[in-house]
Amino acid sequence: MAETGRLTHTRAATSAANPVLLMRIALVLALLTIWELLARSGWLYRDVVPSLFKVGAAVMELLSNGDYYFNLGVTAAEIGVALLIGGLSGIAIGLLLGANRFLARAYEPFLYYLGPTPKIIFFPVMIMWFGVGPESKIALGTLSCFFPVALSVAAGMRQIDKVLIRVGTSFRATIAQMVFKIYLPAMRHPIINGVRLGFGFALIGTLLAETKLSNKGIGFLIIQAYSTFDMPRMYAMLIVLFVLAFCVNAAIGRLGGLETIKRT
Amino acid sequence: MTSVSTPAHVAQNPYNAQILGWGSIVVFLLAAEGLIRLGFISQFIVPPPSEIAVSFGRLVAEEHIIRRFFYTVGECLAAGAMITVCGVAVGVLLARYNLLRQACETWVAALASAPFVLAYPLFMVIFGRNAWAIIVMGFVSGLPPVILKTIEGISGTRRVLVNVGRSFNLSGTQQVWKILFPAALPTIFVGIRLGLVFALINIVGTEFLINFGGLGQLIADLAERYDLAGTYAAICFVILVSIVFFVTLEQIERWLRPVD
Numbered sequence: 001m002a003e004t005g006r007l008t009h010t011r012a013a014t015s016a017a018n019p020v021l022l023m024r025i026a027l028v029l030a031l032l033t034i035w036e037l038l039a040r041s042g043w044l045y046r047d048v049v050p051s052l053f054k055v056g057a058a059v060m061e062l063l064s065n066g067d068y069y070f071n072l073g074v075t076a077a078e079i080g081v082a083l084l085i086g087g088l089s090g091i092a093i094g095l096l097l098g099a100n101r102f103l104a105r106a107y108e109p110f111l112y113y114l115g116p117t118p119k120i121i122f123f124p125v126m127i128m129w130f131g132v133g134p135e136s137k138i139a140l141g142t143l144s145c146f147f148p149v150a151l152s153v154a155a156g157m158r159q160i161d162k163v164l165i166r167v168g169t170s171f172r173a174t175i176a177q178m179v180f181k182i183y184l185p186a187m188r189h190p191i192i193n194g195v196r197l198g199f200g201f202a203l204i205g206t207l208l209a210e211t212k213l214s215n216k217g218i219g220f221l222i223i224q225a226y227s228t229f230d231m232p233r234m235y236a237m238l239i240v241l242f243v244l245a246f247c248v249n250a251a252i253g254r255l256g257g258l259e260t261i262k263r264t
Numbered sequence: 265m266t267s268v269s270t271p272a273h274v275a276q277n278p279y280n281a282q283i284l285g286w287g288s289i290v291v292f293l294l295a296a297e298g299l300i301r302l303g304f305i306s307q308f309i310v311p312p313p314s315e316i317a318v319s320f321g322r323l324v325a326e327e328h329i330i331r332r333f334f335y336t337v338g339e340c341l342a343a344g345a346m347i348t349v350c351g352v353a354v355g356v357l358l359a360r361y362n363l364l365r366q367a368c369e370t371w372v373a374a375l376a377s378a379p380f381v382l383a384y385p386l387f388m389v390i391f392g393r394n395a396w397a398i399i400v401m402g403f404v405s406g407l408p409p410v411i412l413k414t415i416e417g418i419s420g421t422r423r424v425l426v427n428v429g430r431s432f433n434l435s436g437t438q439q440v441w442k443i444l445f446p447a448a449l450p451t452i453f454v455g456i457r458l459g460l461v462f463a464l465i466n467i468v469g470t471e472f473l474i475n476f477g478g479l480g481q482l483i484a485d486l487a488e489r490y491d492l493a494g495t496y497a498a499i500c501f502v503i504l505v506s507i508v509f510f511v512t513l514e515q516i517e518r519w520l521r522p523v524d
Contacts, residue, residue, distance in 0.1 A: 023367035048389055105281035106288070117506040118465040121472055121480065124487030124495050128309050204379045211385070212473055219382075226385035238383055245379060 047231040058236035068221070075206065075217040078134050082141025082202040087195050089142075090149025094194070095183060097150070098157025108154060115147035119201070120208045127213065137209040137217070144205030145198030152197060156190020157183060196252045203245055311493040316500065319493040327482055327494070329501060336468060336478030336505075339395060343402030343463040348456055351407050355414020355452070356440060365415060376408035381466050384473055398477055402467040406459030413455025417448025450520045457513040464509055468502060479505065 032052060038044065039051045047054075062068050097104040097111075122143060126136040160183065168182040184191070210219025218241060225234035293313045299305045300312045323329040358365040358372075384401055391397035421444050429443040445452075471480025479502050486494040 019363055020366045023363055027367060044390075102281055102284075105278070106285035110285065110289075113507045113510060114503065116461050116465065116510055117503050118468040118472075118480075120469040121483050121499050121502050123472075124483065125499065127487075128492070200377060200379065204381060207379070207382050208469065208473065211382075222382070222385060226389065229389070231389065234386060234389075238386065241382065242378055246374065249377065 047229070050232045050235060054232040055235045055239070058232035059239060062233065062236045062240060071217050071221050074134070075210065075219065078137045078206045078210075078217065079141055079199070079202050082138045082206055083145055083195070083199055085138070086142035086145035086202060087149050087198055090146045090194065090198065091153050091191060093146075094150040094153025095157060095179065097154040099183075104154060108151075111147055111150055111154075115151060119144045119205050120212075123209050123212055126209070132213055134217075137206050137214065140209045141202040141206035145202035148197035148201055149191075149194040152190050152194030153187065156187045156194070159190070160186045192252060192255060196249060199248060199252060200245070207241075308492070311496060315493045316496045319491075319497045320501070323482075323494060323497055323501070327486070327498075329479070329482060329498070332478040332482050333501075333505065334478075336471065336480070339399050339402065339467050339471075339477065340460065340464050340509075342399045343406060343467060344456070344460050346399070346403045347406040347410050347459045347463060350403075351410025351455065351459060352414050352452060354407075355411045355455075356418060356444070358411065359415045359418035359444075360436075360440075369412070369415065372408050372411050376412060380405045381469055384470050387470075388474060393474055393476055395477060397474070398467055398470045401470045402463035405466040406461075406463035409458035409462065410452070410455040413458070414448065414452050417451030417455075418444050420451065421447040450517070453517050453520050457517050460513060461510060464506065468506075 035049065036052050039049045050058075093111075097108050119140060123136070123140055126139040126143075130136040130139050164182050164186055165178075168178050173181065207217075207219040207222075210217040211223045212219075214220040218237065222234060222237050222241075225231075225237060296305070296310070297312050297314060300307055300310060358368055381401065384397075387397045387401050387404075391400060425443050425447055426439070429439045434442060467477075468480040471477035472484050473480075475481050475484045479498065483495060483498045483502065486498055
């Protein structure tokens with residue numbers, strides 16, 4: 001017990017004296033102080049930079065509001081479906097391009113160069129094809145997440161250990177057996193990494209589409225707060241959204257055990 | 265993979281792959297033209313590709329697409345200049361002061377994947393609905409990769425070069441300008457390339473969303489007027505601009521990369 005106490009004490013002393021931690025705390029405090037001073041200075045229009053207390057109160061109000069959770073559910077469902085369709089089609093195309101060099105040389109440059117184009121410009125087309133409802137948001141999210149998943153899976157497939165493929169071939173495995181027993185298990189990390197990237201793009205695509213034309217979802221709430229100049233609420237929604245996006249991203253990373261890549 | 269493999273004599277010719285890629289696009293466009301003309305696909309949803317091609321001329325003459333292109337490029341260059349100056353300065357600062365770097369590097373990496381573009385209403389409130397809001401949007405989204413790559417480039421400078429500088433008794437500023445910065449330039453440019461690509465994506469996206477500025481606004485404008493062929497043509501033009509921009513930056517990066 002005495003030993004445990006001593007160990008705890010040592011750890012606490014180390015973390016308290018950790019200069020990096022102290023620097024981080026100092027930077028955060030400095031930023032918050034500058035923010036609060038700017039909010040109280042009157043240099044900017046009222047509420048453009050609202051007081052931290054107002055933002056904190058808005059976060060609390062937001063999290064206790066049932067309507068917010070309904071809209072969060074709508075956006076989450078749209079992103080989920082977009083990720084499912086875009087992710088699965090991205091994995092399928094990625095597997096095909098990764099397995100066949102000739103097809104990769106024929107089609108991968110198109111994916112590579114279309115990948116970094118701004119997808120939101122396709123939204124008018126999506127509205128014409130799928131209407132103004134959630135379908136057009138899902139379509140834009142799907143389009144946004146397809147490219148990173150497909151490119152990541154294709155690149156990952158080419159990095160599979162050739163020995164594993166030869167083992168599958170020597171056992172005369174069928175295509176389905178090769179995909180499910182060799183390729184997919186060997187490509188867990190690239191696929192999860194692609195899905196992680198795809199999630200980020202699907203989130204942005206779906207939410208931007210909601211801000212442009214929607215009557216429900218988090219994007220709609222953000223643009224509604226902008227229209228009514230409810231700045232503390234807008235800041236609160238952006239903060240909660242960024243935190244949620246960060247948590248989901250981290251969760252997907254953990255699912256794929258991405259941290260193990262660094263260790264091995 | 266045996267079952268999706270291509271015959272060896274076909275796969276060996278490098279031009280066959282390109283012919284297949286471009287040929288598929290031509291076949292797709294011809295099929296789309298035929299299906300639309302025959303009424304299988306509504307012309308009120310997808311205009312025939314020939315009509316889209318013809319409307320390019322109208323976009324140049326009536327919609328001043330070239331002027332809008334230069335407007336967007338101007339915004340990109342302004343954002344790019346800000347990204348380069350601020351990103352490299354912050355990167356050098358973080359690389360030189362290890363404690364600051366240890367404290368901030370993970371934050372900058374987290375910011376690189378943050379969905380900044382969603383905060384565009386906030387930028388509209390702060391800067392107004394004008395070009396500055398768009399430029400700052402591009403700047404904020406493109407800044408993290410430049411900082412991260414500058415840190416990487418400067419930290420990766422070969423020890424022998426740093427020692428040469430020391431042996432010549434170079435001051436801190438001279439060390440940065442004459443040794444660290446030139447050695448890190450290829451890596452820094454990778455960051456600038458990524459930053460510019462992010463900036464372009466966000467600038468065109470924001471133009472479209474706030475209906476202001478160059479190419480992005482043109483698409484929003486044409487879509488609101490239900491000018492289908494014009495909307496599709498403008499989208500194709502933006503894709504073309506993005507690809508040319510991307511390829512040009514890649515070529516510059518290749519040119520800067522040292523030969524091993």
